[in-house]
């Protein structure tokens with residue numbers, strides 16, 4: 290099985306990132322690429338999941354997550370808008386990317402020791418990937434999402 294690589298997104302990735310999308314029925318879980326990209330600022334950082342020179346997936350790391358959500362400790366990262374492009378789903382990329390996330394974050398964000406995410410209760414395949422990659426379900430629900438209740442998950446870094 291081929292290795293994947295997680296990288297901070299640079300302008301060189303933009304042409305490929307602009308072409309990324311999920312299936313129509315998955316848009317409610319992450320939004321469109323256009324909607325995701327407007328969230329980026331100096332505290333919310335875009336990342337790409339690479340297979341060689343091909344961008345196969347994307348996610349945001351939110352460094353203010355712990356200050357935005359009551360359920361997260363104040364010095365926590367947040368994983369947001371994690372997805373694999375529809376053309377590359379079902380090939381094990383998400384599983385490998387989540388498994389690689391901890392080592393990447395420990396190196397890239399040494400000041401943080403926790404990461405949180407929320408995943409829609411109607412999205413069991415994504416929850417399964419996160420569990421496989423080392424996230425733990427807190428067994429609390431976040432009810433503030435537009436598409437219904439979400440499991441709150443976390444991982445110690």
Ligand SMILES: CC(C)(COP(=O)(O)OP(=O)(O)OC[C@H]1O[C@@H](n2cnc3c(N)ncnc32)[C@H](O)[C@@H]1OP(=O)(O)O)[C@@H](O)C(=O)NCCC(=O)NCCS
Pocket residue numbers: 311315318319370371372373374377378379380381382383384385407408409412414415417418
């Ligand atoms: C969820 C998502 C990231 C999975 O990506 P992927 O690369 O296709 O997943 P993988 O190929 O790595 O599969 C990982 C595991 O999930 C399972 N899985 C993946 N998609 C599945 C589906 N649609 N239905 C059931 N199981 C699924 C696989 O069987 C595998 O489990 P296994 O190792 O026990 O066999 C992808 O479907 C996606 O981007 N969805 C839309 C965006 C989204 O929902 N993001 C999460 C927001 S919190």
